[in-house]
Amino acid sequence: MLLMRMLRRVGQGPACGCWTPVLPVHFLGISSRQIPADASFHSASFSDTDHPRVLITGGLGQLGVGLANLLRKQFGKDSVILSDIRKPPNHVFHSGPFIYSDILDYKNLREIVVNNRITWLFHYSALLSAIGEANVSLARAVNITGLHNILDVAAEHNLRLFVPSTIGAFGPTSPRNPTPDLCIQRPRTIYGVSKVHAELMGEYYHYRYGLDFRCLRYPGIISADSQPGGGTTDYAVQIFHDATKHGKFECNLEARTRLPMMYIDDCLRATLEVMEAPAESLSMRTYNVSAMSFTPEELAQEVLKHVPEFQITYNVDAVRQAIADSWPMNFDDSNARKDWGWKHDFDLPELVTAMLNFHGSETRVAQGN
Numbered sequence: 001m002l003l004m005r006m007l008r009r010v011g012q013g014p015a016c017g018c019w020t021p022v023l024p025v026h027f028l029g030i031s032s033r034q035i036p037a038d039a040s041f042h043s044a045s046f047s048d049t050d051h052p053r054v055l056i057t058g059g060l061g062q063l064g065v066g067l068a069n070l071l072r073k074q075f076g077k078d079s080v081i082l083s084d085i086r087k088p089p090n091h092v093f094h095s096g097p098f099i100y101s102d103i104l105d106y107k108n109l110r111e112i113v114v115n116n117r118i119t120w121l122f123h124y125s126a127l128l129s130a131i132g133e134a135n136v137s138l139a140r141a142v143n144i145t146g147l148h149n150i151l152d153v154a155a156e157h158n159l160r161l162f163v164p165s166t167i168g169a170f171g172p173t174s175p176r177n178p179t180p181d182l183c184i185q186r187p188r189t190i191y192g193v194s195k196v197h198a199e200l201m202g203e204y205y206h207y208r209y210g211l212d213f214r215c216l217r218y219p220g221i222i223s224a225d226s227q228p229g230g231g232t233t234d235y236a237v238q239i240f241h242d243a244t245k246h247g248k249f250e251c252n253l254e255a256r257t258r259l260p261m262m263y264i265d266d267c268l269r270a271t272l273e274v275m276e277a278p279a280e281s282l283s284m285r286t287y288n289v290s291a292m293s294f295t296p297e298e299l300a301q302e303v304l305k306h307v308p309e310f311q312i313t314y315n316v317d318a319v320r321q322a323i324a325d326s327w328p329m330n331f332d333d334s335n336a337r338k339d340w341g342w343k344h345d346f347d348l349p350e351l352v353t354a355m356l357n358f359h360g361s362e363t364r365v366a367q368g369n
C-alpha cells in the first residue's frame with residue numbers, strides 16, 4: 001500500500017502542483033533516504049558574495065588540517081568545520097570548530113549539515129592505496145558506501161561538493177607518460193576502483209540531479225606538518241623526516257620509480273581555485289592536476305644538495321612497488337590549466353627547500369657549507 005502511494009507520488013510531476021517529486025531510493029535498494037528526482041536544479045543555495053559554510057570530512061589526515069587553515073583564512077575561522085572519527089590533537093581542537101563525524105552514519109552527517117547550514121563539503125575521508133590493500137572490506141565501506149552517503153547528503157541539501165580523486169584512479173592499461181584526463185581507467189587497487197567509482201557517481205549526480213560536484217585527481221601530495229596516511233607515494237614525505245632526523249632513509253620503492261607529485265600548498269590552492277571557479281568555466285567535472293614528477297633517486301639527489309651526509313638505501317615493498325608500477329609517470333593537466341587557469345608554484349628544488357626548511361634543517365645546511 002505504502003509502495004503504491006510512493007510510486008504514484010514519484011509519477012506526478014510539478015505540473016500537478018501537489019509536491020516536489022521524490023525518488024524513494026530505498027525501493028531501489030540503495031538506502032533509506034530520499035534524494036530529489038528533479039534534475040532541473042543547478043544552483044547552490046547561497047549567492048556568490050556569501051561566504052560558504054564549510055564541512056571537511058576525514059579532516060585529521062595528511063591534508064585536512066592544512067585545508068581548514070587555508071579556508072579559515074579566506075572565509076573566517078567559524079565558517080569552517082573540521083571533522084573526523086579520531087580525537088584531534090590540542091592545537092587542532094583549539095584552532096577552530098571540530099566535530100565528530102563518521103561518514104558511514106548518514107543521520108549524523110545530515111544533522112551536521114542541517115544544524116550548521118553547510119553549503120560546501122570537502123570530502124577527504126578515505127583509506128589510501130597501500131592501507132586499502134591491507135583491509136579491503138573497510139576500504140570498500142569507507143571509500144564506496146561512505147561516498148554514497150556524502151553524495152546523497154550533498155544532493156539533498158544542495159551543497160557544492162569537492163571529492164579528491166588520485167593518480168591511483170588509473171591502471172596498467174592507461175597511458176602512463178603522460179596520462180590525459182580521458183583515457184582507459186582500469187586500476188588494480190580497491191582504492192583506485194573506489195576513486196573511479198567516485199568520479200563516475202559524482203558526474204552522474206551532476207548530470208542527473210544537478211549536484212555541483214567538483215573533483216581533482218591529485219598526484220602524490222607532500223606535506224611537512226602531518227604524518228603520511230598509508231599511501232604508495234608516502235616515501236616522498238617520510239624521506240624528509242628521516243633525512244633531517246637520521247641523515248639516512250630506507251626507501252620502499254625502487255630507485256627509478258617515477259610518479260607525479262605536488263607540494264601541499266599547490267594542492268590546497270588548486271582545491272580552493274576549482275571550488276571558486278565559475279561553473280561555466282568547467283568543461284569537465286573531474287580534472288587531472290599536476291606539478292612535477294620524479295623518482296626516489298632524483299629526490300635523493302636534491303636532498304643531498306642540502307644535507308651532504310644524506311644516504312638513501314632501498315628495501316622494496318612488493319605491494320607498493322606493484323601499485324606504483326601501474327600508476328601514471330607524468331600527468332597531463334592541460335585541461336585544468338586551460339579551463340580555470342591552474343598553475344603550480346613548486347617544482348622539485350622549491351619543494352625540497354620548503355620541506356627541509358620546515359624540518360629545521362637549515363642549520364645543518366649552514367654547517368655543511
Ligand SMILES: NC(=O)c1ccc[n+]([C@@H]2O[C@H](COP(=O)([O-])OP(=O)(O)OC[C@H]3O[C@@H](n4cnc5c(N)ncnc54)[C@H](O)[C@@H]3O)[C@@H](O)[C@H]2O)c1
Nearest residue numbers: 058060061062063102103124125126164166218220221229
Ligand atoms: N595524500 C595524498 O597524497 C593524496 C593523493 C591523492 C588523493 N588524496 C585524497 O585526498 C583525501 C585526503 O587524503 P589524506 O592524505 O589526508 O588521507 P589520510 O589517510 O591521511 O586521512 C584520511 C582520514 O579519513 C578518516 N576516516 C577514516 N574512516 C572514516 C570514517 N568512517 N568517517 C570519517 N572519517 C574517516 C581517517 O581518520 C583519516 O583522518 C583522500 O580522499 C585521498 O584519497 C590524497
Ligand SMILES: C[C@@H](O)[C@H](N)C(=O)O
Nearest residue numbers: 128129166231232233
Ligand atoms: C597518490 C595517492 O592517492 C596517495 N598518496 C597514495 O599513495 O595512495
